[in-house]
Amino acid sequence: MFTNVEHIGIAVRNLAVSNELFTRLFNQLPYRQEEVESEGVVTSFFKINETKVELLEATRPDCPIAGFIEKRGEGVHHIAFEVDDIEAEMARLREEGFRLLSEVPKRGADNKWVCFLHPKDTQGVLIELCQEIRP
Numbered sequence: 479m480f481t482n483v484e485h486i487g488i489a490v491r492n493l494a495v496s497n498e499l500f501t502r503l504f505n506q507l508p509y510r511q512e513e514v515e516s517e518g519v520v521t522s523f524f525k526i527n528e529t530k531v532e533l534l535e536a537t538r539p540d541c542p543i544a545g546f547i548e549k550r551g552e553g554v555h556h557i558a559f560e561v562d563d564i565e566a567e568m569a570r571l572r573e574e575g576f577r578l579l580s581e582v583p584k585r586g587a588d589n590k591w592v593c594f595l596h597p598k599d600t601q602g603v604l605i606e607l608c609q610e611i612r613p
């Protein structure tokens with residue numbers, strides 16, 4: 479089951495510059511900065527009540543964020559939804575005909591299991607599923 483919007487992902491060219499801008503915008507510092515090697519990104523997170531904003535800078539040229547920025551420039555990259563059981567949701571969405579961009583959940587940022595759906599199946603919006611990694 480989808481439970482809430484977990485974060486909005488924004489692709490940025492320079493994390494330090496964008497951190498400073500969003501710190502002024504939100505009047506708060508990011509609560510976390512984390513590299514996700516597998517995705518070729520370094521991220522920083524801001525939390526506004528229960529919703530987070532994830533800024534993403536590419537750490538290598540051959541990664542989704544670099545490709546996105548090259549093609550479209552900086553901007554909203556994806557919407558992440560928290561789900562209560564990511565494997566069950568992946569199986570359900572596969573049944574529903576959505577293309578999953580990974581066979582199994584991947585380790586994402588902010589202590590989450592993640593999976594993405596192809597944006598062509600969701601009206602041009604890249605959707606990420608997230609589930610907290612439980613101890």
Ligand SMILES: CC[C@H](C(=O)O)C(=O)SCCNC(=O)CCNC(=O)[C@H](O)C(C)(C)COP(=O)(O)OP(=O)(O)OC[C@H]1O[C@@H](n2cnc3c(N)ncnc32)[C@H](O)[C@@H]1OP(=O)(O)O
Nearest residue numbers: 487514517542543555556579586587592594597602603604
């Ligand atoms: C996991 C760490 C962190 C977290 O929250 O934990 C993250 O969020 S990491 C975020 C970065 N990682 C990903 O986005 C992984 C999933 N993305 C992909 O696998 C690719 O980016 C993919 C498949 C969406 C597109 O890759 P492709 O090589 O096919 O690039 P194209 O430019 O050829 O795109 C094909 C088609 O899709 C459109 N597109 C691409 N990106 C997006 C997007 N973010 N939102 C909407 N649409 C997107 C692109 O425009 C092309 O459409 P077309 O009409 O042909 O131009």
Ligand SMILES: [Co+2]
Nearest residue numbers: 487532558606
């Ligand atoms: Co994300």
